[in-house]
Amino acid sequence: MAQVPKRLMTAVNVDRAEKRRVPSKHYVYVIEVTWDDGSETIIFRRYSKFFDLQINLLETFPREGGLKDPSTRIIPYLPGKILFRRSNIRDVALKRVQSIGEYCKDLIKLPDYIVQNPLILDFFETKPEDLKSHETDNTTNIKSWKKDSIDISQPILPEPYVVTKDYEKTQAKELSSR
Template identity: 30%
Template sequence: MSLPRQLRDESDFDQLPNDVPISATVADIEEKKGFIVYYQFVIEVKNKGGSKYLIYRRYRQFLTLHQSLELKFSPETQMATYSCTLPTLPGKVFMGKKQEIAENRIPELNTYMKKLLSLPTYVLLEDVVRMFFYQSESDSQQIPRTLRRLRPPTRRVKTVKTKPDLLSSPRAEAMFDFSATGKLELSLRAGEVIFLLRRVNADWLEGTVRDRTGIFPLSFVKIIKPLPESDSEGEGKTSSGKMGPPAGSYSCLRCYLHQGQDIETRDVCVEEELSTQPAYSDLLTLMREVFKLEDIALNYRDPEGDLVRILDDEDIELMVVEGRRHGSAVKRPVNQFPWQLHVTLASDLSVYSTEF
């Protein structure tokens, strides 16, 4: 009898920890607006102890998990101490609408997770597997929107729209017109009343007007009735006791556009964690949308203050590492990335201290 088979036979399922996942089903997909628009899968997990909870995962997290398991358990790798046949993960799709791609992946991912959780117990006890299905603090703080795949088909949901109380709701009046530059932002017209939802950071608020919700700069409005103190700070304490952004808040990226002697500063808010390392292609696409320019180059400042051009994901990694290393010395809002982007015209080499 092979050692992997023997290990599985000798393992007593009843002796496994209660937090080991035994089933997982995609309940829905949700659109997120990060460095690019993407979809995450809302997954209902059931563990051996009988508990159910929701986790939120992107396709690339499935891919990272699968690649880690291939390195450790695939019969083809020399690193495999024990081997087993892993389920097939649906491959990357490079063409098509993102929502349709995500929808089409749901049955394939359900099959993948079902087969994965049927593998020998030594696979289920792997840290990468347990952490993938673990409900993190971020997962527990998210509020699912529909969970339509878990809803019985005969159930009818009645939506009741309520009008805000004009006298008691936190609100502000737009003093100037504001044109949104991204999908997260809320366009305003001077004189409009905006009902406030929360403070994103010291400079941005989130609110609703004309049945639309988004973020807008505080400097464009006059506060009529402020948010409650608990919602107006835009900050909370993390588990380590340090100040940090509240659950579900946006992270802000400070970026600069250099054109000759002119420098335009822009804060771009995205639904990404501050620890996220973006892809070069995603940042390039985002900056083209923000500044409405195509032929641009991305850069960051090194510790000496010189601009360094970014050409690929490895350069992004260097920028993030440098930002985290020196970011603590710079005072900035708690939800602002420790690294900053400097955007220049691709043909402009005069901004560099040395030529390429």
């Protein structure tokens, strides 16, 4: 029996971040997904799910992730993890909306053999938690981003570095590399 091909994304738009209170306080990114069959869905993903996807993509496609040769990298960079105090979580979520949106748009522009990989297809598919009712007492819309809005500043992405030789730290503020 022939396997039915999965539908593909034709567009993604990260509209905003929303606060969730269940099972604990956290923020999700609201992602509108348009599919090649003409359907549209809205999914909600935490930053940690994006991070997991990125790690899995780099492990599955090491060449495309620039593991050995950074010049071969085609997998987009995910905005980095940020260590922050509890009071800054909202600000970090708001600042990431645009860069997470660009990341999603860049993902679906990758070559077919990557975009059609279950890692990406499953990430953008609707999950049971996306279908649950999100009543106003469970969520708080913290910001709607308009396309014509001007951002005063954007996150500064760190320059990627390639380790060429092992290094043992000699001071507490340094990092060892292998």
